[in-house]
Amino acid sequence: MRSGELARLAGVTVRALRHYHQVGVLAEPHRTGNGYRAYDVHDLVRVLRIKRLAALGVPLERMPEVLDDDGRDRDATELLDELDRELAVRMERITRQREVLALLRAHRAAPDVPPELAPFLAVFAAAGVTADMRRLDRDQSILLAHFAGEEGMAELARFYERLSGPALFPTVTAISERFSRLGPDSTDGEITELARSFAAALGPEIGKLDEEATAPGLDAAAELLGRHTEDVLNEQQWEALRRFGSLLEALPEE
Structure with missing residues (x-):
């Protein structure tokens, strides 16, 4: 044939x-x-x-x-055992992937969002945060999650949980909304006041994150976050963050 x-x-x-x-x-x-x-x-x-x-x-x-194999059943059995182990590993990976998908779907999160942070990002999205700020939050969460790694993810998730909790959430969203409106018409006083509001609300939480952090990669993430914001924020927003950083450095250590 x-x-x-x-x-x-x-x-x-x-x-x-x-x-x-x-x-x-x-x-x-x-x-x-x-x-x-x-x-x-x-x-x-x-x-x-x-x-x-x-x-x-x-x-x-x-x-x-x-x-x-010429009838070498022993070799065939070893191969079957190996295949079974590989399938077990693959099934475990698929199970984890389905759990992540379920979490992302439950919070209507994008597929590229860190699943551990999806519940908290969803809270901010539902609060009417602007599209630009949502993109900024998403990109920064991806950077932080990558450099936090498995050992630092728990601390990072706790930080996001505190920001989206009832004690801080109204203040954080109000500051975020004011930050998104900064532009060429913003006065120096408005920029300074916003930086002070940032420091008062987020300074203690960032301090806790620094104290809890066990992942050395978060230091590298902080530098990259700064470089990222340079490209996506306007001059007034960047100046507000610069003043915010100066205020944080001036805070007394507990």
Whole structure:
């Protein structure tokens, strides 16, 4: 039989047959006088065995040890055990991914938002924070989560939880709304007053985060956050943050 007939009988494509030849799991058959490959029923059985192994997740490079095992059941058992372990790891990863998806869907969060912070970002989004501020919060949360790592995520989540809690949330959203309105028409006094409001509301919480932080990467994140805001904020907003930072540095340590 020719390659087209073999492919049809086996339920594969001719391209797949060529690939099997290239990787060495299916030997090249002899060719007819006009150059066509000539397969027989033994090749069909070989291809069907390849399909069954592929369905189990056996990679092509591992197939020869099963296809040409000469009855070595012990090697086949070891391979099956290995495949089972790989599937167990994959299933565990899929379960975690589904849990993350469920969390993101529950809070209507974007797929790229850190799932541990999604509940708190959703609170600010629901409060009517401007789209620009939501994007800023999202980008900064992604940076912080990456550099916090697993060991620092708990501290970071607690920080976000405090900001979105009933004690601070009204103040934080009001300050955020005022911050979003800063522009060329803003006076120096407005900028200073906003920086002071920032420091009064967030200074203690940032201090707690510094005290709790165990992830060394958060220091690098702080520098990158500054560089990020340079590109996305206007001159007046950047000046408010600069004055806010100066006020934080001047706060007495507890």
